[in-house]
Each structure stands twice: as C-alpha cells, then as structure tokens.
Amino acid sequence: MRAISATTKLVGLFGHPVGHSLSPAMHNAAFAALDLDCVYMAFDIRPGDIERAMSALPALGLLGVNVTIPYKEAVLPLLDTVTPEAAHSGAVNTIVVDDGRLVGYNTDGVGFIRSLAEEAGEDPAGKTVLLLGAGGACRAVAAALAFRGAARIIIANRDVARAVAVAGAVNQVQGGIAAAVPLTEEEVARAMREAQVVIQTTPVGMYPRVDEPPVVNPELLRPGQLVCDLIYNPRQTAFLAGASRRGCRTLSGLGMLLFQGVEAFGLWTHQDPPVDVMRRVLEEHLARRGRSFKQ
Ligand code: NAP
Numbered sequence: 001m002r003a004i005s006a007t008t009k010l011v012g013l014f015g016h017p018v019g020h021s022l023s024p025a026m027h028n029a030a031f032a033a034l035d036l037d038c039v040y041m042a043f044d045i046r047p048g049d050i051e052r053a054m055s056a057l058p059a060l061g062l063l064g065v066n067v068t069i070p071y072k073e074a075v076l077p078l079l080d081t082v083t084p085e086a087a088h089s090g091a092v093n094t095i096v097v098d099d100g101r102l103v104g105y106n107t108d109g110v111g112f113i114r115s116l117a118e119e120a121g122e123d124p125a126g127k128t129v130l131l132l133g134a135g136g137a138c139r140a141v142a143a144a145l146a147f148r149g150a151a152r153i154i155i156a157n158r159d160v161a162r163a164v165a166v167a168g169a170v171n172q173v174q175g176g177i178a179a180a181v182p183l184t185e186e187e188v189a190r191a192m193r194e195a196q197v198v199i200q201t202t203p204v205g206m207y208p209r210v211d212e213p214p215v216v217n218p219e220l221l222r223p224g225q226l227v228c229d230l231i232y233n234p235r236q237t238a239f240l241a242g243a244s245r246r247g248c249r250t251l252s253g254l255g256m257l258l259f260q261g262v263e264a265f266g267l268w269t270h271q272d273p274p275v276d277v278m279r280r281v282l283e284e285h286l287a288r289r290g291r292s293f294k295q
Contacts, residue, residue, distance in 0.1 A: 001032040009038045010060070011268055014070035015051055018042040022043075023066055026261050029281045031122050035276040038063065046073065054078045057097050063268040064096040072136060079104040088143040088169050091136055094264040107263035108137060108256065109144025114228070114263070115255025116197075122226050125149035128194045132183065132215050133201035134162040137230050141199060142166050146173035153178045154191045156216075188216045192225075198243075200229040207236040207289075218242025225249070232257050233286055258282055 002008075011024050019042075029038035043065075045053045049073050055078075057065065067075050076082060079092065082104040086092045092104035116122045124145050131138050134157035142153055153170050155178065157163035163180035170178035178185040181187040184207050192198070218239060221227060227243035232253035240250040260277050265273040 001028065002035065002037055004039055005037070007037055007291075010062045010066040010229045011038060011040045013040070013042040013068060014045050014050065014065050014071055014263040015042070016047065016070060018068065021068065022257070022282055025285055026258075026278045026281045027265060029097070030265055030274050030278050032085060033277040034208055034269075034271055035196045036269060036271065038269065050074055051078060054159060055101065057095070057102060058100040062097055064094065064264075067093050067095060069287045075104065078102070080091055083148055085109055085143055088146070088173050089140040090169065091140060094267060096267050097140040101131060102252075105264070105267060106143070107260040107267075109142075109147075111258070111260030113144050113148055114259040115229070116226075118259075119212075120226055120228075120249060120251045122197065123148075124197065126151050127196045128152040129197045129199065130188075130191045130195035130293065131155045131166075131199050131201055132188075133157055134159070134180075135201065136165045138201035139166050139169060141201065141230070142170050142178070143173060146170045146177065150174075151177065152194070154181060154195065155179070156181045156183045156188050156191060158183045178255050185217070185220070189220050192220050192222060195225065197226045197228070198248075200227070200231070200237070200239050203231065205229070205239055206231045207233045210234055210238065211250065212238070214239035214242060218246055219277060220231060221246045221248050223247030226251065229253055232282075233289065235286070254282060254286070 024040050024042050031038045080101040086104050086106040087105040094105040094107045096103045111262040129150050155163040155166045160182050167178035169182040225248045227250040229237045229240050230253040231237050235252040243250050262273045
C-alpha cells in the first residue's frame with residue numbers, strides 16, 4: 001500500500017456505528033491493487049452531525065463517500081442531484097463530489113442486479129419476482145428490478161402498509177407491475193406459483209441469530225426457482241439451505257455487497273475496479289469473523 005502523502009485523495013463512509021464495516025478493507029485493498037493514491041476512512045457521525053459532515057465534503061476535497069445506517073434516507077435533501085434509481089429507492093448509499101456538487105447514487109440495487117447476472121446468470125427482464133420484506137434493502141432492489149424490466153414484482157411484508165409504499169415506488173417506475181400482500185402462508189404460496197425469482201430481504205437468519213426460522217417455510221418454494229437472500233453473514237442462511245434442499249438455485253447477499261462496492265469504486269475513481277481483489281478481501285474478513293463460507 002502507498003504511503004499517505006500530501007496528494008492522497010480521501011474517500012469515506014458516513015454512518016453510526018461504522019466499526020463493523022467491511023468497506024474500508026475492501027476499498028483500501030482495491031486502491032493498493034491499482035496503485036491509486038487514495039485512502040478510504042470510516043467516519044462515525046453522531047446523530048445531529050450529518051448536515052455538517054455533508055457540507056464539509058467539497059471543502060475537504062473528498063472524492064466521495066458511502067452512506068450507511070442510519071443516514072441513507074437523511075442525506076437525500078442534502079444533495080444537489082440524485083439518480084432516478086436513488087430517488088425511487090428513497091435512499092442513497094454512495095455520494096460523488098463532482099466539481100463541488102454532491103451527487104447521490106444507490107449502488108445497492110444495481111449491485112444486486114450485477115450479482116444476479118454475474119453469479120446466477122439471471123436477467124430480471126420479463127420475470128415475476130417475489131420479495132419477502134419491505135425495508136430499505138428491499139426498496140433499493142425493487143427499484144432496480146423495475147428499471148431492469150421485471151414484468152411483475154410482488155412484495156410480501158408483515159406490515160402491509162410498508163409493502164404498499166414499496167409497491168407504490170415501483171409503480172412510479174413501471175406503472176402497475178407491483179403488488180403488495182401480507183406475509184401470510186396463503187398469500188406467499190399464491191405468489192410462489194407465479195414467481196421465477198424469490199428474494200429474502202429481511203434480517204431474519206442473519207448472524208448471530210442464524211437458527212431463527214425463515215420468514216416463510218422453504219417447503220413453499222418450487223424446484224428450479226432462483227432463491228436469493230440479501231444476508232451475507234452467514235453466506236448460507238437457513239432459508240437458502242432449505243431452498244437448496246427443495247432443488248432451487250441459490251444466491252447469497254455477498255455478491256450484492258461486493259458489487260455495490262465495485263460500482264461505487266468505479267464512480268469515485270473512473271477506473272476498472274479489481275473485482276477479484278475486492279471479493280477476496282470480503283471473503284477473508286467474513287471467514288475470520290468465524291462464519292462458514294462453504295455454500
Ligand atoms: P430494514 O429496513 O430494517 O427492514 C427490515 C424488513 O424485514 C422489514 O420489512 C421488516 O418487516 C422485516 N422483518 C424484520 N424482522 C422480521 C420478522 N421477524 N419476521 C418478518 N419480517 C421481518 O432492514 P434493511 O436495511 O432492509 O436490511 C435487511 C437485510 O438486508 C439485513 O439483513 C441486511 O444485512 C441486508 N442487506 C444486505 C445488503 C448486501 O449488500 N448484501 C445490503 C443492504 C442490506 P416489518 O416492516 O413488518 O417490520
């Protein structure tokens with residue numbers, strides 16, 4: 001890795017807390033691999049300080065930042081421009097400082113689409129997709145699916161009002177393609193009959209609560225469906241294990257995590273990101289956290 005000098009450019013992460021983030025390791029390894037004079041730092045921004053932190057970005061000459069919980073929505077009104085995908089996601093996870101202007105992107109959704117294409121060989125265009133959950137990650141993925149031409153998107157959530165809100169945002173991208181249903185066995189079973197792709201977007205099954213029963217019974221899945229879980233720790237959730245036993249293809253959230261970073265790296269540096277290096281760093285760090293990465 002290059003020594004930090006007077007010409008080093010800074011990229012950061014704004015969140016609270018940030019100590020668990022894998023982004024500094026992933027991006028600093030990528031800068032080193034390309035011998036770029038850049039460094040990535042995590043900033044733990046206290047509640048109430050996000051506006052001051054945002055306004056400092058152009059003054060300090062940062063290339064940009066990632067934004068994580070709890071500021072992904074809060075930064076929207078503080079930006080000069082947002083991409084249509086970020087606007088429909090209602091959240092920004094990447095900011096580029098472009099000639100002093102703050103431009104907001106959502107690379108979570110596009111990261112998921114790239115993972116779908118590159119790791120599962122799946123194109124959502126023309127497909128029916130069932131999303132389980134209706135939180136922030138679901139909203140980003142749903143918007144990206146709509147922009148990529150999904151034919152129908154069904155959102156099943158415990159709190160139906162939240163599913164209705166996500167469906168409304170999707171229908172603004174492609175009129176009438178989204179529907180909201182309650183997360184009941186009957187409604188999910190009905191949606192499963194149509195869906196070619198099923199995406200688990202809730203935190204249920206995430207480390208350390210890995211033994212928690214999945215939000216829907218994997219027995220409802222149909223053999224041959226592509227079943228995705230946005231959780232990346234563990235890589236094989238109880239839901240994905242059940243899907244495998246049902247004869248479904250499976251995709252973990254690690255690819256989404258990787259490709260949201262790959263997309264952000266490209267936006268900041270205008271370089272081809274070293275995808276293999278970034279993937280290796282994520283896998284090594286997650287393995288070190290004691291979770292199994294054998295699919
Ligand atoms: P969030 O905004 O808090 O939303 C959580 C969603 O899960 C809500 O729809 C909630 O339903 C539902 N839920 C929570 N507990 C549930 C339960 N016991 N039974 C049924 N539904 C339940 O969270 P988020 O930011 O979207 O994150 C969700 C997951 O995605 C996390 O595991 C996160 O690590 C993962 N994620 C992965 C990536 C990646 O790069 N792979 C990126 C972002 C997020 P209600 O509305 O009914 O409460």
